[in-house]
Amino acid sequence: MTEQHITEQQEIEHLMQREYKYGFTTDIEQDIIPPGLNEDVIRLISAKKNEPEFLLEWRLKAYRHWLTMTPPTWAHVHYPPIDYQALSYYAAPKTADELAEIEASKPQSLDEVDPKLLETYEKLGIPLHERAVLAGVVQPSNVAVDAVFDSVSVTTTFKAKLAEAGVIFCSFSEAVHNHPDLIKKYLGTVVPAGDNYYAALNSAVFSDGSFVFVPKGVRCPMELSTYFRINAKNTGQFERTLIVAEEGAHVSYLEGCTAPQRDENQLHAAVVELVALDDATIKYSTVQNWYPGDEEGKGGIYNFVTKRGDARGARSKITWTQVEAGSAITWKYPSCILRGDDSVGEFYSVAVSNNYQQVDSGTKMIHLGKRTRSTIVSKSISAGHSQNAYRGLVHIAKSADDARNYTQCDALLIGDRNGAHTFPYIEAKNSTAQIEHEATTSKISDDQIFYLQSRGISEENATNMIVNGFCKEVFNELPMEFAVEAQALLAVSLEGSVG
Amino acid sequence: MKLLEIKNLHAKIGDKPILRGINLCINAGEVHAIMGPNGSGKSTLCQVLGGREGFEVTEGSVTYDGKNLLELSTEERATAGLLLGFQHPVEIPGVKNIYLLKEALNAQRAARGLDEIDTFAFMKQVRELTKTMGMDDAFLHRGVNAGFSGGEKKRNEILQMLLLQPKLALLDETDSGLDIDALKVVSEGINMLRGADRGIVLVTHYQRLLSYVEPDFVHILYKGKIIKSGDKSLALQLEAEGYQDILEAAS
Ligand SMILES: Nc1ncnc2c1ncn2[C@@H]1O[C@H](COP(=O)(O)OP(=O)(O)OP(=O)(O)O)[C@@H](O)[C@H]1O
Ligand SMILES: [Mg+2]
Numbered sequence: 001m002t003e004q005h006i007t008e009q010q011e012i013e014h015l016m017q018r019e020y021k022y023g024f025t026t027d028i029e030q031d032i033i034p035p036g037l038n039e040d041v042i043r044l045i046s047a048k049k050n051e052p053e054f055l056l057e058w059r060l061k062a063y064r065h066w067l068t069m070t071p072p073t074w075a076h077v078h079y080p081p082i083d084y085q086a087l088s089y090y091a092a093p094k095t096a097d098e099l100a101e102i103e104a105s106k107p108q109s110l111d112e113v114d115p116k117l118l119e120t121y122e123k124l125g126i127p128l129h130e131r132a133v134l135a136g137v138v139q140p141s142n143v144a145v146d147a148v149f150d151s152v153s154v155t156t157t158f159k160a161k162l163a164e165a166g167v168i169f170c171s172f173s174e175a176v177h178n179h180p181d182l183i184k185k186y187l188g189t190v191v192p193a194g195d196n197y198y199a200a201l202n203s204a205v206f207s208d209g210s211f212v213f214v215p216k217g218v219r220c221p222m223e224l225s226t227y228f229r230i231n232a233k234n235t236g237q238f239e240r241t242l243i244v245a246e247e248g249a250h251v252s253y254l255e256g257c258t259a260p261q262r263d264e265n266q267l268h269a270a271v272v273e274l275v276a277l278d279d280a281t282i283k284y285s286t287v288q289n290w291y292p293g294d295e296e297g298k299g300g301i302y303n304f305v306t307k308r309g310d311a312r313g314a315r316s317k318i319t320w321t322q323v324e325a326g327s328a329i330t331w332k333y334p335s336c337i338l339r340g341d342d343s344v345g346e347f348y349s350v351a352v353s354n355n356y357q358q359v360d361s362g363t364k365m366i367h368l369g370k371r372t373r374s375t376i377v378s379k380s381i382s383a384g385h386s387q388n389a390y391r392g393l394v395h396i397a398k399s400a401d402d403a404r405n406y407t408q409c410d411a412l413l414i415g416d417r418n419g420a421h422t423f424p425y426i427e428a429k430n431s432t433a434q435i436e437h438e439a440t441t442s443k444i445s446d447d448q449i450f451y452l453q454s455r456g457i458s459e460e461n462a463t464n465m466i467v468n469g470f471c472k473e474v475f476n477e478l479p480m481e482f483a484v485e486a487q488a489l490l491a492v493s494l495e496g497s498v499g
Numbered sequence: 500m501k502l503l504e505i506k507n508l509h510a511k512i513g514d515k516p517i518l519r520g521i522n523l524c525i526n527a528g529e530v531h532a533i534m535g536p537n538g539s540g541k542s543t544l545c546q547v548l549g550g551r552e553g554f555e556v557t558e559g560s561v562t563y564d565g566k567n568l569l570e571l572s573t574e575e576r577a578t579a580g581l582l583l584g585f586q587h588p589v590e591i592p593g594v595k596n597i598y599l600l601k602e603a604l605n606a607q608r609a610a611r612g613l614d615e616i617d618t619f620a621f622m623k624q625v626r627e628l629t630k631t632m633g634m635d636d637a638f639l640h641r642g643v644n645a646g647f648s649g650g651e652k653k654r655n656e657i658l659q660m661l662l663l664q665p666k667l668a669l670l671d672e673t674d675s676g677l678d679i680d681a682l683k684v685v686s687e688g689i690n691m692l693r694g695a696d697r698g699i700v701l702v703t704h705y706q707r708l709l710s711y712v713e714p715d716f717v718h719i720l721y722k723g724k725i726i727k728s729g730d731k732s733l734a735l736q737l738e739a740e741g742y743q744d745i746l747e748a749a750s
Contacts, residue, residue: 446552447589451643454549454585455599455659456577456606465602469593469642 033090039063042204045090049173049207052180062193062203069197075360076389076421077329079302082267089205089238165221167251168213172240175211182213186244190273190310190337198269198331199306202238206271209239214249214280223479225254241272245280247313252283254482266291268327270305278313278340283321285478286334287486290326295384297356300328307334311343311372319346320363321477323486328357333391335364338372338400345374348474352490353386353418362392362423367400367433376407379471382418383494389421396433403430409439412470414463414494442470464491500527501562502667502698503548508559509723510547517543519723521559525667525698532701532709532734535720536742541702542586544720545671549583550576564666577603578610580666584656584673586702592642596655599643600625600662607663625662631691632658633684649676657688667698674701674708686711706738721746 033044042063046056071082162169168179176183193203210226226241245251268290274282284307293300303326309318320334336345347363365374374394382388394405411420422439444466452462467490468475475483503525510518517540525531533541547554548561550573561568564579571579591599605615629636632654644652653673660668670689674682689712693699701712709717709731717733718725719742726749727733737745 442592445589448591450549450551450573451585451589451591452594452599452602453573454577454583455603455663456574456610457599457602458574458606461602465594465598466591469591469595469598472593 033088035088036085037087037089037205041089045205045207048090049176051176054180054184055176058188058193059204059206062200063205065194066197066200066204069194069200071197072331075331075391076387076423077331077358077360079329079358082302084201087267090207161221166215166218167220168211169224170211172206172209172211172242175213175242179211179213182244183211183242186242186273186275188273190275190308191271191306196306198304199271202240202269202271202306206238206240209241209270210243211241212243212251212253214245214251216246217248218246219249220251223252223254225256237266237268237270239270241270242275243273243282243284244275245277245282245316247277248279249277250281252285252479254285254287254479256287256289256482256485266300267302268305270307272305272307272334274307274309274318276309276311276313276316276318276340276343279315280313281317281319282309283319284309284334285482286320286322286324287478287482287489288322288324288326288330289489291328292326292355292357293328295355297328300357301326303327303330303332305332307332308337309335309345310337310339311345311369312337312339313343314340314369315342315344316340317344317346319348319477321346321348321474322350322361323471323474323478323489324349324351324359324361325489327359330357330359330361332361333363335366336374337366337368338374338403339368340372341369342371343369344372346477347374347376347378348477349377350379350381350471350474350486350490351388351390352381352494353383353388354494355384355386357384357386357388359387360389360391362390364393364395365405367394367396367403367405369399370401370403372400372403374403374405376405376409377473378407378409379412379474380410380420381412381414381467381470381490381494382420383414384418386418387421388419389423391423391425393425393427394435396428396430396435398429400430400433402432402434404434405436407435407437409437410470411439411441412467413441413443460491463494467491467494500696501525502527502529502564503568504560504562505548506560506562508544508547508561509557510543510554511557512543512554516557517554517723518547521720521723521725523718523725525700527666527698528695529716530693530699530701530712530714532703532714532717532731533720533725534703534717534734534737536746539720540723541720542671543723545583545586545669545700545702548576548581548669549573574606575610578607582660582663582665582668584653584660584668584670586671586675588644588647588652588656590642590644590646592645594643595640596643597625597639600639600659603659604662628658628661631661631684632688633681634658650678650681653677653685654681654688657685661688661691664692666696667700668692669700669702671702672704674703674705682707683711706734709734719745721749 033041039060042059046059191199194200212224214220243253274284276282290301290303311318318336324330334347338345345365351359351361353359362378363376376392378390380388380390390409396403409422413420420441424437426435428435449459449462453459468487475486478486501524505521505523508518508521521544535541556569563581601621608616634654644655647655653676656673673685677685686708714731717729717731719727727745
């Protein structure tokens with residue numbers, strides 16, 4: 001494949017006038033490697049995690065490659081250069097070392113987790129109900145959660161129930177120890193270590209993340225979910241997620257993200273790899289609510305993420321659904337490589353930007369197999385002084401007979417100081433391809449708001465009604481409970497943007 | 500009982516005075532028609548009463564149902580029973596008509612301390628109203644006014660009115676753009692609202708609507724003032740003679 005530095009990228013700037021609800025920090029002792037990046041730091045990370053040699057070698061190779069690269073500049077975002085030597089590449093709650101040691105024998109309860117962490121997750125509304133469930137106090141929620149706090153995965157709920165079904169859902173570090181063969185087999189096969197600047201950095205220094213393996217023929221009995229949270233100051237978060245669905249397997253996975261409110265920008269450079277074998281289905285949903293910065297553009301997360309799914313097997317299907325509300329800068333292009341014949345790729349996205357947020361997001365659909373189909377539905381909502389760009393590539397390779405793509409890009413503007421941009425790229429190397437592209441731009445007008453108000457609906461609800469109507473096609477793709485969360489999130493994100 | 504009392508109302512947009520001393524009193528049970536040449540300020544009056552931003556009230560007072568109307572937000576006016584029927588209803592694609600109807604009704608109910616309406620009861624009520632208004636149920640699932648014809652938009656305004664049962668309906672040219680059958684349907688809808696405890700204001704250019712919905716009073720608005728008031732015969736006189744004599748007599 002020549003293509004593609006399929007990557008994701010973005011960055012940016014600033015501000016929001018809403019109050020960021022998750023802007024608390026948790027006061028716990030942290031085990032932090034001092035700022036700076038060199039081979040020794042990487043060796044230290046690897047040693048702290050007690051990693052096998054092959055992984056250290058992989059990291060070092062990625063690092064050496066990264067040194068030869070330069071940050072991408074093509075995205076429609078602006079930010080001052082990042083000083084990578086000023087960042088710390090590992091931060092763990094102090095108790096994590098102990099946690100790691102007892103990991104294997106750890107009872108499947110939250111008892112030994114620092115109560116402050118649990119409090120944090122409670123504030124975040126994460127359903128870590130395992131204890132209560134075991135005590136018979138509440139009904140089991142049908143969602144299993146892996147929570148990643150700064151660099152370390154804190155706990156994974158419902159392991160037992162999943163294990164029964166043969167599903168592996170654990171932190172990446174745990175997988176490295178317990179399932180090294182699977183890691184070796186699949187790591188970096190979708191997003192190679194040197195894929196792009198941020199992916200290379202991630203490969204060198206990634207700290208933790210989630211691992212999911214759904215064996216042949218198994219339909220994962222519950223939604224899997226990871227909540228990421230950046231807590232420590234001046235740290236980057238580099239998590240790595242790998243999901244493998246074997247032949248005929250089904251899995252639905254949701255990630256949620258928040259970060260405390262800080263004046264400095266923080267870097268989040270994650271990598272997500274999905275592998276779907278014959279007839280497998282992976283549905284990956286994201287509700288991203290990283291701190292976007294304040295209303296003058298100060299602080300906020302730089303969210304430079306590489307997400308890619310490999311629909312490797314025939315008739316496999318990968319669906320990305322994302323609601324991107326936070327981050328100062330978003331640079332993100334969840335993509336699908338449609339390698340298997342008759343494989344399907346879908347991308348449903350809502351990207352909201354307010355104040356001085358910058359979004360450059362979209363997808364790449366790489367059609368390699370015959371009769372492969374892809375659908376792209378992108379909805380952008382821009383308010384305040386924000387910039388919101390859709391960037392998409394549909395590539396139909398010579399081998400992809402009878403491939404089809406449908407792309408729909410809709411932009412909704414609130415106010416007139418922001419910008420919405422669309423950069424659709426189409427490369428069709430096979431004349432049997434059918435490609436459709438539709439785009440619309442609309443604006444919430446004062447007349448519309450007044451009309452709804454004159455029917456007794458508050459200005460805020462009026463805006464929400466219009467925004468939700470606009471996003472409906474994407475929300476419909478989210479698991480029910482997260483659709484509700486996403487709607488609420490949009491309402492908060494756009495607070496005060498009208499009128 | 501006085502429902503609405505407007506005293507010496509002046510309003511401007513930017514530097515431009517548009518309403519220049521309006522006096523009008525509407526009692527419960529009455530239907531008033533407001534007529535007047537294009538550009539005389541009829542829609543402006545409706546918008547100011549509805550609480551539209553951009554218009555500045557420079558003088559005068561408006562009392563609605565015992566309250567100072569001008570102090571209320573648009574949505575408070577609406578939930579207090581004031582309904583504005585628009586001359587040009589705006590299109591809101593993406594927001595389903597049925598969703599608007601439900602939100603609007605629930606907003607009214609919430610203001611009165613009632614629970615949200617039961618979905619089954621709501622659907623039943625709405626289906627009856629679409630029938631009354633001669634509208635296909637498919638309109639409920641389209642975006643609010645999105646792609647509706649002029650006449651369909653007006654029917655939709657009356658449908659909302661009948662659902663919300665306002666105390667005071669201000670209907671700005673609800674009859675314009677209607678074909679003959681639609682005019683009848685819309686008129687019947689307005690007559691359904693008519694009642695001893697309600698007031699209706701019809702802004703119109705044509706006698707035709709007034710022959711279906713007979714007004715108790717007819718006012719002529721000109722250059723931001725009511726220059727003449729009378730009973731329904733005033734509308735007939737206008738139809739026969741045009742504005743010229745009346746405007747001349749008034750100046
Ligand atoms: N936003 C605005 N900016 C400037 N002038 C305005 C604005 N809105 C209304 N006007 C002016 O105010 C005057 C009254 O307009 P209005 O729409 O109230 O008239 P009308 O009596 O409803 O007319 P019609 O019978 O044509 O509907 C007109 O001269 C109009 O141009
Ligand atoms: Mg008018």
